[in-house]
Each structure stands twice: as C-alpha cells, then as structure tokens.
Amino acid sequence: MDSANDYQVSPGRLLWHCRRGLLELDLILQRFIEHHLESLTTEQRAELFELLHYDDITLLAIVSGREQCEETRLKGMVDLLRAA
Amino acid sequence: MSVPIRKFDAVIVGAGGAGLRAAIQLSEAGLRTAVLSKVFPTRSHTVAAQGGVAASLGNSEEDHWHWHMYDTVKGSDWLGDQDAIEFMCRKANEVVVELEHYGMPFDRLDNGKIYQRPFGGHMSNFGEKPVRRSCAAADRTGHAMLHAMYQRNVKANTQFFIEWMALDLIRDDAGDVVGVTAMEMESGEVYVFHAKAVLFATGGAGRIYYSSTNAFINTGDGVGMAARAGIPLEDMEFWQFHPTGVAGAGVLITEGVRGEGGILRNADGERFMERYAPNAKDLASRDVVSRAMVTEINEGRGCGPNKDHVMLDITHLDPATIMKRLPGIREIGIQFAGVDAIKEPLPVVPTCHYQMGGIPTNYHGEVVMPKNGNPSEPVPGFYAAGECACASVHGANRLGTNSLLDLLVFGKSSGESMVEYIKAQPAAHKPLPANAADYSLSRLNRLDTQTGGTAVGATRLAMQRTMQAHCGVFRFKNMLDEGVSKITEIEQQVASTEIKDKSKVFNTARLEALELDNLIEVAKATIVSANARTESRGAHVRDDAIDSPEFPDGRDDANWLKHTLWYREGNKLDYKPVNMTPLTVDTIALKKRAY
Numbered sequence: 252m253d254s255a256n257d258y259q260v261s262p263g264r265l266l267w268h269c270r271r272g273l274l275e276l277d278l279i280l281q282r283f284i285e286h287h288l289e290s291l292t293t294e295q296r297a298e299l300f301e302l303l304h305y306d307d308i309t310l311l312a313i314v315s316g317r318e319q320c321e322e323t324r325l326k327g328m329v330d331l332l333r334a335a
Numbered sequence: 336m337s338v339p340i341r342k343f344d345a346v347i348v349g350a351g352g353a354g355l356r357a358a359i360q361l362s363e364a365g366l367r368t369a370v371l372s373k374v375f376p377t378r379s380h381t382v383a384a385q386g387g388v389a390a391s392l393g394n395s396e397e398d399h400w401h402w403h404m405y406d407t408v409k410g411s412d413w414l415g416d417q418d419a420i421e422f423m424c425r426k427a428n429e430v431v432v433e434l435e436h437y438g439m440p441f442d443r444l445d446n447g448k449i450y451q452r453p454f455g456g457h458m459s460n461f462g463e464k465p466v467r468r469s470c471a472a473a474d475r476t477g478h479a480m481l482h483a484m485y486q487r488n489v490k491a492n493t494q495f496f497i498e499w500m501a502l503d504l505i506r507d508d509a510g511d512v513v514g515v516t517a518m519e520m521e522s523g524e525v526y527v528f529h530a531k532a533v534l535f536a537t538g539g540a541g542r543i544y545y546s547s548t549n550a551f552i553n554t555g556d557g558v559g560m561a562a563r564a565g566i567p568l569e570d571m572e573f574w575q576f577h578p579t580g581v582a583g584a585g586v587l588i589t590e591g592v593r594g595e596g597g598i599l600r601n602a603d604g605e606r607f608m609e610r611y612a613p614n615a616k617d618l619a620s621r622d623v624v625s626r627a628m629v630t631e632i633n634e635g636r637g638c639g640p641n642k643d644h645v646m647l648d649i650t651h652l653d654p655a656t657i658m659k660r661l662p663g664i665r666e667i668g669i670q671f672a673g674v675d676a677i678k679e680p681l682p683v684v685p686t687c688h689y690q691m692g693g694i695p696t697n698y699h700g701e702v703v704m705p706k707n708g709n710p711s712e713p714v715p716g717f718y719a720a721g722e723c724a725c726a727s728v729h730g731a732n733r734l735g736t737n738s739l740l741d742l743l744v745f746g747k748s749s750g751e752s753m754v755e756y757i758k759a760q761p762a763a764h765k766p767l768p769a770n771a772a773d774y775s776l777s778r779l780n781r782l783d784t785q786t787g788g789t790a791v792g793a794t795r796l797a798m799q800r801t802m803q804a805h806c807g808v809f810r811f812k813n814m815l816d817e818g819v820s821k822i823t824e825i826e827q828q829v830a831s832t833e834i835k836d837k838s839k840v841f842n843t844a845r846l847e848a849l850e851l852d853n854l855i856e857v858a859k860a861t862i863v864s865a866n867a868r869t870e871s872r873g874a875h876v877r878d879d880a881i882d883s884p885e886f887p888d889g890r891d892d893a894n895w896l897k898h899t900l901w902y903r904e905g906n907k908l909d910y911k912p913v914n915m916t917p918l919t920v921d922t923i924a925l926k927k928r929a930y
Contacts, residue, residue: 263841270552272382277551307382308478
C-alpha cells in the first residue's frame with residue numbers, strides 16, 4: 252500500500268481517499284475537507300493521508316471517539332477530525 | 336487516437352463482495368484476471384452491511400432452503416424469478432461454508448457451528464413462524480467478508496487496478512463484449528482493457544436520491560455504462576427505502592427509537608401518525624410510516640425551509656433512558672443533524688437504501704436481453720453480479736440479508752460461467768473494434784472543452800431533489816409525470832456539465848462529472864419505469880393503485896406480473912415475463928403478500 256512518505260500528497264489524492272465505503276465517514280470527512288483542507292500544513296496532510304489508510308470500521312470508531320488511534324503521533328489530526 | 340491496451344482473460348469492474356467473489360473463481364482457475372476499482376477493495380460499500388447473510392444451515396433449529404425460497408418469493412411480491420431464487424437459496428449453505436474456509440470469522444455457537452440470528456421475514460415452514468437463518472460476524476459482516484475475500488484474491492494472484500474508473504463498455508459489431516475503457520486516476524490517462532469476458536460488479540446507485548444510506552461512491556457506474564452500450568435495465572422502479580434517515584445526511588436512525596417512545600411530528604407539531612394508524616401510531620409498519628411521512632410533506636406540512644422532512648421527537652423521554660437504551664442516537668443527531676436529540680427533535684425523511692433492479696442477468700450471471708424473439712438471450716462475453724445486476728431474486732422488494740447472499744452466489748456463478756466461456760474461446764482474443772476508445776475519449780473531450788455549461792454539484796443536487804420529491808417511497812401520478820419532464824430537462828444539463836479544473840492528476844471534479852453521467856441514466860430509467868407501472872407492488876407504491884378486493888394492496892397481476900425493461904435510446908420501455916417455474920420444485924403460487 253502506498254504511504255505518505257512516498258510522495259507529496261496532492262489535494263486530489265487526499266480528496267479521493269476521503270471517499271469511503273461508509274456514508275458516515277463520507278459525511279464527516281467531506282465536512283472536514285471543506286473547512287480545513289486549505290489550511291492544513293504539508294505535515295498535516297501527510298498525517299491525514301496516513302489516517303485514511305485505516306479500514307472504515309476502525310476509522311469511524313476513531314473519529315467518533317469510541318476507539319483510540321494506536322499511532323499516538325496522529326493524535327493531533329484525530330483531534331482535529333473529532334472537532335470538525 | 337490510439338490509447339494503451341492491456342490484455343487479460345477476464346476483467347471485473349468493481350471490487351466489492353460480488354467482484355471479489357467472482358475474481359476468486361477466475362484466478363483460481365488459472366485465468367489472468369484484472370479487477371478495476373475506484374477505491375481500495377476493502378473500502379467498498381459492502382463494508383456497510385451489518386445484518387448478516389441468509390443460509391438455511393439449520394444450526395439452531397430446523398430450516399430448509401425451500402422455506403427460504405418461499406420467504407424470498409413472498410418478499411419479492413412475486414416479481415422475483417423463481418428459477419433464480421431456487422438457485423440462490425439452494426446455493427446459500429455452500430457459499431457460506433466456503434467463506435468460512437476463506438477465513439471469515441463468523442460468530443459461533445458453543446458447539447462450534449456458525450451462530451444464526453433471527454431477522455425480519457425469515458420464517459420456517461412456509462411462513463409459519465420465525466426462524467434463525469442469518470449468519471453474521473458481529474455487526475461487521477460485510478467488513479469481514481471483504482477482508483477474507485480480498486486476502487484470498489491476493490493469494491490467487493488476482494491483479495488489482497486500484498483507483499481506476501471504468502468509463503465505457505466495448506462491444507464489437509456483433510454486439511459481443513470485448514472489454515472496457517478505463518481511466519487511471521493518478522495520471523488521468525485512458526486505457527483499453529481487452530478481455531475475453533467482462534463482469535460488472537459495480538454496486539447500487541442509491542446516490543440518485545437526495546436522502547440515501549449509500550456511500551458517495553455508489554453512483555451506478557456499471558448500470559450507466561450498460562445503458563450507454565444499448566443494454567436495457569430491468570425493474571429500475573423498485574428501490575427499498577427506510578422510513579427514518581437523518582434529513583440531508585441519510586444516516587439511518589434505528590426503528591428502535593420509535594420502539595422506545597419516539598414520536599413523529601409535522602411542521603405544526605402534530606403527532607400525525609394518529610391519523611394514519613390510530614392503533615399502532617408511530618409503531619406502524621415501515622411502509623405505512625413512510626407513506627404517512629411523504630403525505631405530510633406533499634400536503635405542505637413538512638418542516639424546515641424547504642418543507643421537505645418531518646421531525647422525530649424524543650425530547651419527552653428521560654435523558655437517562657435515552658443514554659441507556661439508545662446510546663448511538665445522540666451521537667448521530669449531533670454529528671449528522673447538528674441537533675442534541677435530548678433537547679430538540681431530529682429531522683428525518685424516508686431514505687433510499689437498496690436498488691432491486693439493474694442489468695438483466697440469468698442465474699448464471701450472464702447478461703441477457705431480448706433478441707430474435709427470445710426475451711433473455713445472453714450477450715456474449717458480458718456478465719453482471721451483485722446490486723448492479725437483476726437476476727432477478729429480489730423482484731419488487733428484497734428480503735433482509737439476501738443482499739450479501741446475492742453477491743456471494745451470483746459472484747460465484749458468474750465467475751464459473753466466465754471460466755467456462757473463456758476456456759471455450761480460441762486462444763486469441765476477439766479483435767477490438769477500430770477506435771474502441773473513441774466514445775470515451777469524446778466524452779472526456781466534451782468535458783474538457785465545455786464552456787458556458789452547468790456545474791456538476793448543482794446539477795446532481797437538482798437530480799437528487801427531483802427523484803426524492805417525485806419518485807420516492809410513495810408515488811403520485813401527477814408528481815411522476817412532472818418528474819419525468821424535470822429529469823429530462825436535467826439530462827440536458829448533465830450533457831453540458833463544465834469543470835473548471837482541467838488538470839489530469841486525481842482530478843476529482845472530472846471524476847464526479849463522469850459519475851453524474853452514470854447517475855442520470857439510472858434516474859431516467861427509474862422514473863420512466865415507475866411512471867409506466869400503474870400498479871403497486873413491493874417497494875413501488877402508488878397513490879392511484881390502492882388496496883381493493885380486485886387488486887389487493889393495489890397489485891395488478893393480470894396486467895403487471897412482468898419485468899420492466901428500459902432502453903436508453905428513446906426512453907423506450909419493453910416488458911418480459913416473470914419466470915414462475917422453479918428448477919425442481921412446484922411454483923410458489925401467487926397470493927396476497929401479508930405479514
């Protein structure tokens with residue numbers, strides 16, 4: 252699987268990776284992207300991209316606060332998503 | 336203009352449950368198999384399926400495929416083909432056990448057998464009493480299925496093309512299918528995938544509606560491609576709706592909320608269900624509640640600035656009860672409606688969930704269409720399975736947990752049919768027609784050069800709102816007539832969509848425009864087919880076809896016990912008979928569908 256370190260994450264790629272199998276995630280991620288994509292730093296984009304590699308069930312549990320993200324360095328991005 | 340060509344024995348479009356199951360069959364037979372998917376396979380919409388997969392294993396109590404078949408025919412309101420339904424129900428145990436062998440972590444009984452849970456509509460002894468038939472992996476059955484089958488495909492050397500969007504079906508002069516065109520999202524380049532056989536497993540198109548439980552990727556790409564290639568679409572008027580989705584979002588609110596005392600209210604604050612169902616009130620059946628909600632909205636008593644939803648009120652319940660009995664509901668309200676359900680009512684609307692119709696197939700997964708007097712002549716080289724296909728096992732309404740069964744059984748049977756077909760072909764592929772990619776390239780060129788056109792998002796929204804208002808869960812003749820005109824106008828706008836961003840790499844604006852090209856075909860097929868069918872049957876319910884002694888529940892078997900076929904060219908309709916002859920057992924005779 253591709254990783255954020257392989258290349259600069261383009262906004263288009265990031266947007267497309269927000270397309271998910273679960274409607275709930277589509278809605279949460281779309282809202283986040285609409286409000287925050289422009290202001291994210293390169294590092295934050297890479298963090299979001301990495302977070303988007305989680306499977307849908309786990310990612311929804313993480314952004315809904317039912318589960319903690321095992322990668323503690325992504326905590327800042329998780330917090331941003333939860334607040335969106 | 337020439338484009339690069341990739342050659343495979345088989346090409347599968349879509350990597351959800353049906354596509355993955357078919358790919359296992361092909362790759363394990365040693366055939367070179369490519370699977371194209373817009374998203375990573377385990378992010379397909381199959382992941383959202385929670386309820387389980389139906390199979391009459393009889394692990395907890397006596398069960399039989401024939402009883403499952405009866406429930407399915409009844410659920411379909413007799414529009415399902417009884418040969419295909421017998422085939423599916425008889426194959427259920429086999430495909431579930433295979434899945435277990437692939438590593439699917441089904442819930443288990445103490446004796447080690449697969450645990451089975453009860454589900455609405457699952458009955459023993461031909462409708463006598465409920466039976467436990469649904470096999471599940473906690474509340475993540477679809478998720479576990481995708482993972483088990485993806486791993487199996489990796490082992491079998493299936494070649495995945497992830498983040499590729501198929502554009503058009505390629506048929507030769509004889510009408511045989513010889514491949515697809517597809518765009519690699521990362522480069523924006525178009526390729527031809529040349530194949531001996533092509534399977535569409537692209538899922539449903541629930542995004543034609545404003546309120547839908549479907550993920551954004553469910554844009555009916557296979558259905559749209561088939562329609563553009565001259566293949567008719569079957570029974571597209573039949574869509575399953577759920578009464579209470581969050582208005583504007585589509586996220587489902589469980590019926591348990593009304594079970595715990597939730598009340599539906601209109602713009603006047605009136606508990607309107609008292610008028611429609613004086614006894615059951617808010618706990619009336621799904622269809623009664625949905626129809627009442629739509630009637631309130633149509634008669635101007637809807638809520639919000641567009642008067643397009645009603646309210647589900649639980650503010651009178653004790654907050655402690657809400658937190659204890661309905662723990663997820665507050666989170667859903669806050670996250671998707673911006674409302675704290677303890678303090679304010681939730682906006683809700685009947686919400687589209689599942690597409691019963693689709694690309695017509697037989698139970699071998701072969702795509703069929705009328706030709707030379709045969710209503711179901713196979714289209715050589717073309718197959719379809721899962722929600723995009725119409726076998727037809729769901730008929731006018733789908734039985735719960737038959738969706739996962741459908742994609743396993745018909746994913747497998749289409750894969751088997753493709754193996755047989757490909758092995759009978761000469762070693763060399765049938766030649767591609769000259770300029771096989773021209774049609775797709777012309778569509779892309781139109782999009783890149785369009786000026787003064789319409790915006791994709793606004794056009795899609797207009798289509799979704801029109802379908803929701805004019806062809807939703809409860810249908811009215813005048814609304815359908817008007818809706819057909821509106822969708823025809825919107826079709827013109829779709830033909831002139833304009834994107835500002837012309838870049839090549841991961842251009843999501845271009846992808847969304849291409850998806851809208853597919854959605855509009857589904858919307859047209861749906862509303863034109865619904866307008867023509869002047870009866871009520873299953874999920875298609877009309878105000879002008881109501882319950883009477885001659886037509887119980889508005890169903891008119893003398894005139895409408897037949898499948899609709901919609902052709903894109905000229906919006907033409909045709910019909911074909913329902914197969915009432917099962918493979919080995921007696922016909923399940925027509926009767927009123929009552930639960």
